Amino acid sequence: MESALGQPNFISVAFFFLFVVLTLGITYWAAKKTKSSSEFYAAGRSITGFQNGLALSGDFMSAASFLGISGMVALKGYDGIIYAVGWLVGWPALMFLLAEPLRNLGKYTFADVLAFRLKQKPIRIVASIGGILVTITYSIAQIVGSGKLINLMFGLSYEVAVVIVGGVMLLYVLFGGMIATTWVQIIKACLLLFGVTLLVILSLSVFGFSLENLYGGVESKFGRAALEPGGLVANPIDAVSLGLALMFGLLGLPHILMRFYTVPDAKEARKSVAYATTFIGYFYIIIPIVGFAAAVLIGREQIAGIDKGGNMAAALLAELLGGTPFLGFIAAVAFATILAVVAGLTLAAASTISHDLYFNVFTEGKASEEKQVSVAKKATVVFSIVSILLGILFKDQNVAFMVGLAFAIAASGNFPALFLSILWRGFSTMGGVWSILVGSISATAFIILSPTVWVDVFKFKEAIFPLKNPAIVSMSLAFIVAFVFSKLFPDMNAKERYESEKVRVYLGVGAE
Amino acid sequence: MKSKAHELIESPEFKKLVRTRWIVSFLLLFLLFANYYGFILIIALKKEWVVERIGQFANFGLIAGAGVIVLSWILTFIYVIWANRVYDKEVDALKSKLEGGR
Numbered sequence: 001m002e003s004a005l006g007q008p009n010f011i012s013v014a015f016f017f018l019f020v021v022l023t024l025g026i027t028y029w030a031a032k033k034t035k036s037s038s039e040f041y042a043a044g045r046s047i048t049g050f051q052n053g054l055a056l057s058g059d060f061m062s063a064a065s066f067l068g069i070s071g072m073v074a075l076k077g078y079d080g081i082i083y084a085v086g087w088l089v090g091w092p093a094l095m096f097l098l099a100e101p102l103r104n105l106g107k108y109t110f111a112d113v114l115a116f117r118l119k120q121k122p123i124r125i126v127a128s129i130g131g132i133l134v135t136i137t138y139s140i141a142q143i144v145g146s147g148k149l150i151n152l153m154f155g156l157s158y159e160v161a162v163v164i165v166g167g168v169m170l171l172y173v174l175f176g177g178m179i180a181t182t183w184v185q186i187i188k189a190c191l192l193l194f195g196v197t198l199l200v201i202l203s204l205s206v207f208g209f210s211l212e213n214l215y216g217g218v219e220s221k222f223g224r225a226a227l228e229p230g231g232l233v234a235n236p237i238d239a240v241s242l243g244l245a246l247m248f249g250l251l252g253l254p255h256i257l258m259r260f261y262t263v264p265d266a267k268e269a270r271k272s273v274a275y276a277t278t279f280i281g282y283f284y285i286i287i288p289i290v291g292f293a294a295a296v297l298i299g300r301e302q303i304a305g306i307d308k309g310g311n312m313a314a315a316l317l318a319e320l321l322g323g324t325p326f327l328g329f330i331a332a333v334a335f336a337t338i339l340a341v342v343a344g345l346t347l348a349a350a351s352t353i354s355h356d357l358y359f360n361v362f363t364e365g366k367a368s369e370e371k372q373v374s375v376a377k378k379a380t381v382v383f384s385i386v387s388i389l390l391g392i393l394f395k396d397q398n399v400a401f402m403v404g405l406a407f408a409i410a411a412s413g414n415f416p417a418l419f420l421s422i423l424w425r426g427f428s429t430m431g432g433v434w435s436i437l438v439g440s441i442s443a444t445a446f447i448i449l450s451p452t453v454w455v456d457v458f459k460f461k462e463a464i465f466p467l468k469n470p471a472i473v474s475m476s477l478a479f480i481v482a483f484v485f486s487k488l489f490p491d492m493n494a495k496e497r498y499e500s501e502k503v504r505v506y507l508g509v510g511a512e
Numbered sequence: 513m514k515s516k517a518h519e520l521i522e523s524p525e526f527k528k529l530v531r532t533r534w535i536v537s538f539l540l541l542f543l544l545f546a547n548y549y550g551f552i553l554i555i556a557l558k559k560e561w562v563v564e565r566i567g568q569f570a571n572f573g574l575i576a577g578a579g580v581i582v583l584s585w586i587l588t589f590i591y592v593i594w595a596n597r598v599y600d601k602e603v604d605a606l607k608s609k610l611e612g613g614r
Contacts, residue, residue: 081577082555088581089548092588096537096544100595215569227571228563229555236556243552270595277588281581288577423534503517506530507607 004324005306005315007155012328019191019336020168026183030176037372040177041108041351042261045512047182049268053275056259058185059344060250060276061192061283063145063337064403069284071310073291074303077218077226080291082233084284086243090250091277095270098251101422103260103269104504104511109348110257110414111356114421116504117497119429120364124356126436130413131254131356133440134406135349136387138253139342141402143391146338148399152312153331159392165335166388169343173350173380178262181343188333188340193279195333199314200286202321203293214289217296226295238467245471249407252414255348266508290314297321346383353379398457404469405447412474413440420482422505425498431486439478446470520610529602536594540587547587551580 034040047055065087073080106112111127143162150161172180207213218226233239250256260269294303294313297320306312315334319327354376359367367375394402417435420427447453449465467473504510520526554561555573562573 078573078577081574082552085548085551085577085580089544089584092544092584092591093541095588095591096541212567212569215574219569224563227569227574229559229573233552233556236553239552239556240549243549247548267596267600270592274588274592277585281585285578285581499518499521502521502530503610506526506533507603507610509517509607509610 012331015332027176027180030179034177043178047262049271052272055185056276057279058189067311070291071313073288074295074313075310079232086246090247095273100266101505104508117494138406139345139387170384185340188336241472242469245407248411252410255344349383350379408443412443416478428486428491430489431482434485435482438481443474
């Protein structure tokens with residue numbers, strides 16, 4: 001099969017421009033509504049549960065899930081499905097543990113929840129460190145992925161692609177704030193769900209709309225092994241550790257958590273998660289079909305020939321089934337996907353810098369509305385430039401490793417402190433500070449000493465830390481440290497304030 | 513009768529509300545764990561269970577992958593139904609007792 005992939009084809013460029021023009025139009029409309037800091041960070045709390053559910057899906061379904069998982073299924077078979085399942089199971093946990101308390105306690109960032117009864121300055125400073133570490137590693141992964149993707153799809157150079165992604169994303173966040181970012185994510189989620197559904201229907205039509213025929217095709221071409229688990233979960237402790245990172249990492253991702261402040265109350269926050277789980281679950285159930293169909297109809301060799309990681313499987317399948325126009329559409333969707341996720345991350349980082357660090361720590365809550373929004377905009381510019389530069393610097397870095405790092409830090413650094421501050425009366429400022437620091441630092445250190453970096457990147461013979469994902473150890477450490485330091489350095493103020501926190505957590509009284 | 517926040521928290525109704533909320537949450541979380549980690553551990557330790565065929569080509573593993581997602585989704589909706597039918601009503605009842613509460 002001859003592929004138009006890698007050439008700057010007119011239709012994909014046209015689709016891409018259509019998307020950018022449409023979303024910039026929304027940004028222009030949003031810019032006129034975005035005056036106060038509540039509008040900039042939280043869309044004036046005017047988003048409905050359904051809209052927020054779509055936006056959460058848009059924020060979460062990254063190019064890594066769309067292109068990465070379909071490619072993994074195409075090249076490795078069943079193991080790709082195991083991975084896909086892990087990406088969904090955090091959502092119910094988010095619903096049971098955090099969604100409502102988060103909405104009732106916070107204003108703009110997850111640090112608001114921690115700082116509700118603990119000492120403002122120390123807790124906000126370390127929470128910002130944890131939050132920014134997660135957003136920057138996750139952004140770099142997205143940006144590096146986008147650069148390679150554009151390179152493969154349109155034939156543009158890596159650096160040009162990175163600058164385009166960074167530039168367009170900067171415009172959304174800078175002028176439209178949370179309102180524009182939300183709508184970009186909603187549009188992207190709809191396009192992605194539509195595109196993948198169409199791809200699945202077209203694939204199944206080739207197999208007479210029967211999954212049995214599709215599986216039969218896989219078996220006759222690649223043997224039974226393609227439909228059975230391979231080496232991904234050979235080591236059970238490693239598998240559980242990866243599962244913990246995927247599940248609880250979601251509960252510590254700043255750009256996901258801040259979406260809960262865009263809805264008016266806890267009931268809408270609950271609805272948001274229900275809708276998000278529905279859309280994301282649907283997506284992860286059907287995405288393996290794309291991978292299997294690509295393997296059968298195109299062949300593993302050709303998919304791997306274009307990109308070793310299999311990331312082009314979905315695009316090649318689209319071209320085969322729908323010609324260049326469909327390839328163009330899927331390419332534009334993939335690009336929109338990256339843009340939307342990076343915009344969400346940038347906004348989360350900007351809020352942390354301006355709301356937690358500048359407003360609450362530096363000026364001790366005395367800065368005016370205009371000043372806060374202006375600092376947030378400056379932070380957006382700085383964060384974008386830094387991530388573009390790091391994206392170029394980390395050009396050849398393994399993207400999966402960066403995503404793994406972001407999730408491990410989120411699960412170990414942010415989640416334990418957030419969880420304990422809601423549930424445990426005896427949680428103290430020192431406990432919170434050290435839990436975040438120990439969780440984030442140990443997660444990072446263990447990943448560097450793990451086989452993924454120590455052996456694969458640094459080429460040492462044996463890894464110092466045996467597990468590929470450290471969450472099971474670093475999360476436990478964070479909980480233990482939180483407990484020990486809270487007992488050693490109790491916080492009377494925090495205990496007294498726990499009462500008013502409770503009224504707010506459970507009844508929503510006094511929540512903004 | 514309107515009461516202050518402190519009295520409310522000490523009231524048996526509020527304590528019961530908090531307790532029920534976390535019992536429901538942790539029960540559902542436990543089922544989620546059993547569902548997902550059960551799936552992972554079966555693949556790691558009892559691979560022969562998932563490779564068994566059902567039908568001509570499909571096997572249990574392929575169904576189980578989708579099944580874990582569907583079950584997680586059902587658990588989420590059980591929580592929503594419980595929260596809408598039970599939790600919200602009790603919250604409203606307690607709020608109306610609170611002095612100056614909305």
